[in-house]
Amino acid sequence: MRIPIIAGNWKMNKTISESTYLVNEIKESHLREDVEVVVAVPFTSLTEVKKAIEGTRIKLAAQNMHWEGQGAYTGEISPLMLKEIGIDYCIIGHSERRQYFNETDETVNKKAIAALSYSIKPIICVGETLEQREKNEEEKVVEEQILKAFEGIEEGQIKDIVIAYEPVWAIGTGRTASSEDANKMCGFIRKIIGYKYGEQAAKTIRIQYGGSVKPTNIKELMDMDHIDGALVGGASLVADDFVKIVNY
Ligand code: PGA
Secondary structure, eight states: OOOOEEEEEOOSOOOHHHHHHHHHHHHTSOOOTTSEEEEEOOGGGHHHHHHHHTTSSOEEEESOOOSSSSSSOTTOOOHHHHHHHTOSEEEESOHHHHHHSOOOHHHHHHHHHHHHHTTOEEEEEEOOOHHHHHTTOHHHHHHHHHHHHTTTOOGGGGGGOEEEEOOGGGTTSSOOOOHHHHHHHHHHHHHHHHHHHOHHHHHHOEEEEESSOOTTTHHHHHTSTTOOEEEESGGGGSHHHHHHHHTO
16 A cells, blocks of 8 residues: 655745744644645754654655765755754755756665665656657656666665656646656556565555646546556645645
8 A cells, every 4th residue: 555645846946934834733633633744944944943843743754855865065965954843754856956056866766776775765856848748758767767767776675765757838837747657657667666676665665756746636637547646846835735635
């Protein structure tokens, strides 16, 4: 049984005080108990949000991290630093980082391995661009992203990894993949995990869909066999919408 996981990716939004306000609104709402709820907040807000969610079931995520524990990497944040804050998850390889900050499959792989070594669960993002989809290359692209991201990762670590399938053309565009298309790609990703790690791993790994998830389309997505949750951007910034998504 895979426990559904719904994560809000706040991206570069919310100051510390705004973050505390939003997370308090979320925690005071009724949240479905059979769903794991995660908030991925800016680095600056992690400590305060961690305090605010203490004693609740809400889990905390960072949105990125470096792969080294420490060193001369001006401006970077290390897994060691994040571990001390007490984060549970870290988003790795979001398409915005691939697009604007030169994140590559190699750095995604290094970060995923580093996260696991610090007992931080990576949420590894993959997904094709519109151009790639128009050329029918979505499976080829996603397969390559998955195989590279998982290099050197062992079967026993699969239970601690979440994959987020996020077609780039659906992020922040209001254009959601149809639930059938999203399910097909999540099923395809599960198949790749099955080839690499065996049937049990394929059954265990949780795969989220991301890209313009809203209160109005979440139910349909979650009804699909291979979709185990959602990575929610824009709609996670409004407590009421995020709570509706969690309680789909
Ligand atoms: P969106 O973003 O829900 O605003 O499309 C999703 C994401 O980037 O994780």
